[in-house]
Amino acid sequence: xxxxxxxxxxxxxxxxxxxxxxxxxxxxxxxxxxxxxxxxxxxxxxxxxxxxxxxxxxxxxxxxxxxxxxxxxxxxxxxxxxxxxxxxxxxxxxxxxxxxxxxxxxxxxxxxxxxxxxxxxxxxxxxxxxxxxxxxxxxxxxxxxxxxxxxxxxxxxxxxxxxxxxxxxxxxxxxxxxxxxxxxxxxxxxxxxxxxxxxxxxxxxxxxxxxxxxxxxxxxxxxxxxxxxxxxxxxxxxxxxxxxxxxxxxxxxxxxxxxxxxxxxxxxxxxxxxxxxxxxxxxxxxxxxxxxxxxxxxxxxxxxxxxxxxxxxxxxxxxxxxxxxxxxxxxxxxxxxxxxxxxxxxxxxxxxxxxxxxxxxxxxxxxxxxxxxxxxxxxxxxxxxxxxxxxxxxxxxxxxxxxxxxxxxxxxxxxxxxxx
Numbered sequence: 001x002x003x004x005x006x007x008x009x010x011x012x013x014x015x016x017x018x019x020x021x022x023x024x025x026x027x028x029x030x031x032x033x034x035x036x037x038x039x040x041x042x043x044x045x046x047x048x049x050x051x052x053x054x055x056x057x058x059x060x061x062x063x064x065x066x067x068x069x070x071x072x073x074x075x076x077x078x079x080x081x082x083x084x085x086x087x088x089x090x091x092x093x094x095x096x097x098x099x100x101x102x103x104x105x106x107x108x109x110x111x112x113x114x115x116x117x118x119x120x121x122x123x124x125x126x127x128x129x130x131x132x133x134x135x136x137x138x139x140x141x142x143x144x145x146x147x148x149x150x151x152x153x154x155x156x157x158x159x160x161x162x163x164x165x166x167x168x169x170x171x172x173x174x175x176x177x178x179x180x181x182x183x184x185x186x187x188x189x190x191x192x193x194x195x196x197x198x199x200x201x202x203x204x205x206x207x208x209x210x211x212x213x214x215x216x217x218x219x220x221x222x223x224x225x226x227x228x229x230x231x232x233x234x235x236x237x238x239x240x241x242x243x244x245x246x247x248x249x250x251x252x253x254x255x256x257x258x259x260x261x262x263x264x265x266x267x268x269x270x271x272x273x274x275x276x277x278x279x280x281x282x283x284x285x286x287x288x289x290x291x292x293x294x295x296x297x298x299x300x301x302x303x304x305x306x307x308x309x310x311x312x313x314x315x316x317x318x319x320x321x322x323x324x325x326x327x328x329x330x331x332x333x334x335x336x337x338x339x340x341x342x343x344x345x346x347x348x349x350x351x352x353x354x355x356x357x358x359x360x361x362x363x364x365x366x367x368x369x370x371x372x373x374x375x376x377x378x379x380x381x382x383x384x385x386x387x388x389x390x391x392x393x394x395x396x397x398x399x400x401x402x403x404x405x406x407x408x409x410x411x412x413x414x415x416x417x418x419x420x
Contacts, residue, residue, distance in 0.1 A: 093204055116220070240410070244415065282353050338404060
């Protein structure tokens with residue numbers, strides 16, 4: 001893999017001969033901010049609507065069809081306290097076609113058009129387009145309230161990280177939408193290009209020099225001076241808090257947040273990954289087997305790690321009157337992990353599952369890019385293939401050490417009328 005900076009874009013080229021398509025993923029990253037979170041969440045859908053060269057969705061769709069049905073998507077995520085807008089385009093590789101159309105170069109041109117040449121009128125995005133996307137965005141935000149699992153996850157983040165940027169919801173705030181105009185959104189767009197860290201990943205059976213030439217020719221980002229920022233990372237846990245909320249729901253949501261003291265790039269990171277898989281991240285995990293299967297206390301019970309914030313999140317759906325029982329048995333699984341109450345066979349099984357997941361992820365271009373991008377965010381180069389080696393080296397002692405740093409922070413319980 002070659003890494004080179006071209007036109008302010010950190011360009012990561014991964015020639016892989018097994019893929020018949022070429023995947024481009026452009027990551028645009030800055031710090032999560034209350035002032036810009038909503039506008040930046042709105043930007044991808046506005047940029048996808050049209051460009052100077054393709055002044056409407058139908059023209060962009062036509063260009064994609066000419067590229068043998070290429071796919072273009074744009075969205076926004078948060079990774080820890082990093083706010084990342086992602087543009088993806090996947091196109092057939094002309095090496096495998098009888099037609100000589102230069103698909104790879106045209107894909108880079110289209111990506112450049114969406115990113116650098118948006119459809120504007122007098123330093124403003126078209127008002128009608130912005131209003132349409134604002135209406136759609138309101139529906140997305142409302143959709144979180146209707147999806148109680150997502151809602152509970154959002155509320156746990158808000159409560160546990162209430163004084164930290166990580167508490168900000170990824171889609172922003174409905175009340176902010178009223179004040180967003182075509183002109184104000186265009187200012188946020190220009191700020192994004194000026195201040196963000198740009199990473200372009202290219203995966204496929206490609207020639208490195210050719211890709212570098214395309215990027216240099218078409219993706220001409222100017223005046224990009226990323227604003228240095230630091231994230232708060234993992235914090236010392238305060239005294240555990242309990243937050244209860246009552247709604248008209250059938251199935252209660254019990255979500256528990258822990259501070260792990262470990263983030264991506266730390267010595268114990270891969271030990272924490274093995275811990276999580278054994279604790280609640282796989283079908284043979286303690287939470288799944290003991291909370292859901294044996295005790296029949298939960299419709300689902302799982303855990304996941306937030307790699308760049310140092311959080312461990314337990315997610316479960318239970319009957320409203322089973323709160324005490326469920327908390328007791330979840331606490332017991334955590335204590336068992338901390339005391340090393342698991343076998344070498346458990347570890348081997350867990351590693352096999354994890355390594356298989358990693359290999360499956362690497363087999364998909366976007367998955368490979370996702371693993372590589374963790375390192376770019378953390379400022380540490382860990383190749384996708386290195387993940388398997390790192391998992392293999394984790395010992396029981398490493399798992400217990402990573403577990404010993406985990407502290408319960410906040411329990412969020414969303415329950416139905418008449419329960420608890």
